Amino acid sequence: MSAVIDTHGHAGHDHHHGPAKGLMRWVLTTNHKDIGTMYLWFSFAMFLLGGTMAMVIRAELFQPGLQIVQPEFFNQMTTMHGLIMVFGAVMPAFVGLANWMIPLMIGAPDMALPRMNNFSFWLLPAAFSMMVSTLFMEGGGPNFGWTFYAPLSTTYAPESVTFFIFAVHLMGISSIMGAINVVATILNLRAPGMTLMKMPLFVWTWLITAFLLIAVMPVLAGCVTMMLMDIHFGTSFFSAAGGGDPVLFQHVFWFFGHPEVYIMILPAFGAVSAIIPAFARKPLFGYTSMVYATASIAFLSFIVWAHHMFTVGIPLTGELFFMYATMLIAVPTGVKVFNWASTMWQGSMTFETPMLFSVAFVILFTIGGFSGLMLAIAPADFQYHDTYFVVAHFHYVLVPGAIFGIFASAYYWLPKWTGHMYDETLGKLHFWMSFVGMNMAFFPMHFVGLAGMPRRIPDYNMMFANFNMVSSIGAFMFGATQLLFLFIVIKCIRSGQPAAAKPWDGAEGLEWTVPSPAPYHTFQTPPEVK
Amino acid sequence: MNESLSTRRLVIRLSLVVVAMFGFGFALVPIYDVMCQAFGINGKTAGAYEAGEQGVDASRQVRVQFLATNAADMVWEFRPMADEVAVHPGDSTQMVFVAHNPTDRPMTAQAIPSVAPSKAAAYFHKTECFCFTQQVLQPGERIEMPVRFIVDRDLPADVRHLTLAYTLFDITASKPPVAQVGQ
Ligand code: HEM
Numbered sequence: 195m196s197a198v199i200d201t202h203g204h205a206g207h208d209h210h211h212g213p214a215k216g217l218m219r220w221v222l223t224t225n226h227k228d229i230g231t232m233y234l235w236f237s238f239a240m241f242l243l244g245g246t247m248a249m250v251i252r253a254e255l256f257q258p259g260l261q262i263v264q265p266e267f268f269n270q271m272t273t274m275h276g277l278i279m280v281f282g283a284v285m286p287a288f289v290g291l292a293n294w295m296i297p298l299m300i301g302a303p304d305m306a307l308p309r310m311n312n313f314s315f316w317l318l319p320a321a322f323s324m325m326v327s328t329l330f331m332e333g334g335g336p337n338f339g340w341t342f343y344a345p346l347s348t349t350y351a352p353e354s355v356t357f358f359i360f361a362v363h364l365m366g367i368s369s370i371m372g373a374i375n376v377v378a379t380i381l382n383l384r385a386p387g388m389t390l391m392k393m394p395l396f397v398w399t400w401l402i403t404a405f406l407l408i409a410v411m412p413v414l415a416g417c418v419t420m421m422l423m424d425i426h427f428g429t430s431f432f433s434a435a436g437g438g439d440p441v442l443f444q445h446v447f448w449f450f451g452h453p454e455v456y457i458m459i460l461p462a463f464g465a466v467s468a469i470i471p472a473f474a475r476k477p478l479f480g481y482t483s484m485v486y487a488t489a490s491i492a493f494l495s496f497i498v499w500a501h502h503m504f505t506v507g508i509p510l511t512g513e514l515f516f517m518y519a520t521m522l523i524a525v526p527t528g529v530k531v532f533n534w535a536s537t538m539w540q541g542s543m544t545f546e547t548p549m550l551f552s553v554a555f556v557i558l559f560t561i562g563g564f565s566g567l568m569l570a571i572a573p574a575d576f577q578y579h580d581t582y583f584v585v586a587h588f589h590y591v592l593v594p595g596a597i598f599g600i601f602a603s604a605y606y607w608l609p610k611w612t613g614h615m616y617d618e619t620l621g622k623l624h625f626w627m628s629f630v631g632m633n634m635a636f637f638p639m640h641f642v643g644l645a646g647m648p649r650r651i652p653d654y655n656m657m658f659a660n661f662n663m664v665s666s667i668g669a670f671m672f673g674a675t676q677l678l679f680l681f682i683v684i685k686c687i688r689s690g691q692p693a694a695a696k697p698w699d700g701a702e703g704l705e706w707t708v709p710s711p712a713p714y715h716t717f718q719t720p721p722e723v724k
Numbered sequence: 725m726n727e728s729l730s731t732r733r734l735v736i737r738l739s740l741v742v743v744a745m746f747g748f749g750f751a752l753v754p755i756y757d758v759m760c761q762a763f764g765i766n767g768k769t770a771g772a773y774e775a776g777e778q779g780v781d782a783s784r785q786v787r788v789q790f791l792a793t794n795a796a797d798m799v800w801e802f803r804p805m806a807d808e809v810a811v812h813p814g815d816s817t818q819m820v821f822v823a824h825n826p827t828d829r830p831m832t833a834q835a836i837p838s839v840a841p842s843k844a845a846a847y848f849h850k851t852e853c854f855c856f857t858q859q860v861l862q863p864g865e866r867i868e869m870p871v872r873f874i875v876d877r878d879l880p881a882d883v884r885h886l887t888l889a890y891t892l893f894d895i896t897a898s899k900p901p902v903a904q905v906g907q
């Protein structure tokens with residue numbers, strides 16, 4: 195093992211440019227590993243910021259009545275929490291993973307468009323500084339929910355909405371450039387012999403995600419552009435007074451919004467499909483069906499958007515169409531869950547932290563899928579819509595889905611990134627605290643939601659008090675635990691045990707053929723893939 | 725070299741997709757309107773109805789109810805002269821709405837109609853309506869505004885009761901009264 199490290203290490207040293215020195219290295223870098231690292235740190239910073247806002251929300255909801263914040267500020271917190279988590283934490287984390295891992299997985303020396311890569315990253319801090327700064331402006335920041343329905347976000351919006359729109363434009367451009375880069379890298383830079391159907395699933399799911407991004411981020415850009423024109427240039431896309439229609443806003447938004455939720459989950463599917471086989475010490479069950487299932491989910495995600503709008507008054511045939519189309523998504527999703535379960539079946543499983551997060555992913559994501567199916571039943575959704583049941587649903591798919599997928603990936607590839615092992619005991623502690631915390635926080639929301647507690651309201655009926663207190667305690671526990679994760683990562687970088695090139699004996703893939711930490715330049719000459 | 729050429733072509737193609745999808749977002753606006761018109765959904769009614777007399781179906785009676793609502797921040801008094809009329813399909817009927825501007829400044833308003841149940845919207849024809857134009861009222865002015873309509877003979881048999889609802893919006897800011905001529 196050490197022999198491998200040495201030879202490669204030398205090759206790395208002989209190479210002309212290592213990283214430049216000082217701050218400018220990060221500003222000007224076009225290296226996919228540097229950029230991946232920056233994306234990941236940025237995403238983690240946003241995760242903590244969005245998490246802080248969630249703590250404010252849960253503190254206010256700890257007891258009925260208004261204690262800590264005013265309703266106006268509460269609305270800004272729910273809105274910013276959603277926007278930051280979706281666009282600032284989850285999406286950049288996956289782009290960071292893509293930057294780090296896709297070139298290593300397909301045997302490419304870097305991303306196909308390194309300069310654009312640098313630009314797409316640096317747009318993000320600009321976009322989010324602008325968005326967060328609106329909180330300090332007169333009239334406050336966005337307070338209309340992360341879905342920013344018109345006319346709340348147009349006629350009745352705070353002054354700062356223009357900055358919000360511009361920030362959405364910037365991060366949209368960033369995502370689109372990132373997606374184009376991923377597609378170009380995957381289609382053009384694969385090592386000889388790496389055929390499409392030999393690609394690791396993480397690469398496949400990202401390829402499909404990138405196409406989704408390219409298809410729907412421009413629609414989001416169009417949506418906010420129409421808002422901008424309604425607010426400043428006297429058009430009436432969404433204003434009934436001028437002949438427009440607020441319901442149109444919801445169609446445009448959800449045409450983007452539903453594929454967006456899959457953008458946030460597909461890369462996690464890919465990562466988990468790499469991790470479970472590694473720790474079950476068995477090849478992934480049903481590789482081909484996984485690829486087709488991912489593609490079908492992506493296709494179906496374009497024809498189900500109105501399941502978010504069952505209550506706006508669409509005709510019966512529309513309700514039925516969107517109801518059945520939505521339920522159809524459960525089929526390819528089920529294929530995936532069964533494949534992961536079959537991969538684990540009779541495997542020689544061990545439960546290191548990445549595996550713990552992955553197994554929890556499979557179980558808890560499935561719970562989120564079931565509540566999704568309940569919501570997909572149009573007549574039932576009239577009861578559930580805009581209640582905490584929806585909040586429970588999407589947190590079950592996003593926290594143990596997207597976030598646990600990211601944690602699993604981080605623990606799995608940290609040895610490759612840092613050259614050190616993380617502290618396994620602390621990693622497991624992080625997992626169990628997160629697991630208990632998130633279930634405590636979000637499971638009771640199913641009950642209060644079914645009983646009719648509306649979402650996005652700072653106060654609630656006395657009868658919901660106990661469940662809300664449990665939720666808040668779970669949320670505080672989950673939130674605090676994430677500081678432990680920060681500590682684990684820093685400890686790993688500073689003083690972890692040296693990691694072997696392939697620290698997981700069941701792991702497969704080209705990324706484990708380079709030493710740990712991965713040298714600044716890898717695969718300058720493409721590897722041969724049998 | 726070949727590789728970078730094809731990357732260039734790929735990026736150009738993907739960028740075209742991006743531009744096309746940006747356009748598609750805007751194309752959803754007319755698509756939405758056409759769909760609503762074609763299927764009579766969302767209670768959207770068509771513009772002025774041009775066809776001639778249909779012949780009255782005296783054997784059937786439909787109740788048409790009128791609603792007048794002010795949008796947020798609108799201060800006009802706005803109401804129909806009667807809450808409800810009974811009509812025969814095919815017959816042309818008129819209803820008058822009253823509007824009054826109680827403020828001390830001239831204002832412009834726009835009324836937006838909507839028909840419920842929405843599946844009946846396509847069978848509700850307006851031959852004349854104050855909603856086809858905007859209303860400018862001087863301070864304290866009061867006007868009577870007619871709407872003339874025909875309920876189609878093909879109105880589905882299970883619809884015995886229709887609601888025509890108007891929401892009145894204050895659009896003084898975007899259409900200042902001085903600029904209006906001939907109103
Ligand atoms: C079997 C799969 C799924 C089904 C059938 C499903 C169904 C639904 C339905 C019907 C709603 C609308 C509920 C309402 O507003 O009344 C909804 C909301 C939502 N879903 Fe899912 N879903 C599924 C998977 C997912 C996944 C994988 C994600 C994200 C990773 C996700 C994220 C969301 C979000 C964020 C919302 C709420 C949006 C909002 O109003 O703020 N869902 N889902």
Ligand SMILES: [Cu+2]
Pocket residue numbers: 451452455498499501502
């Ligand atoms: Cu959806």
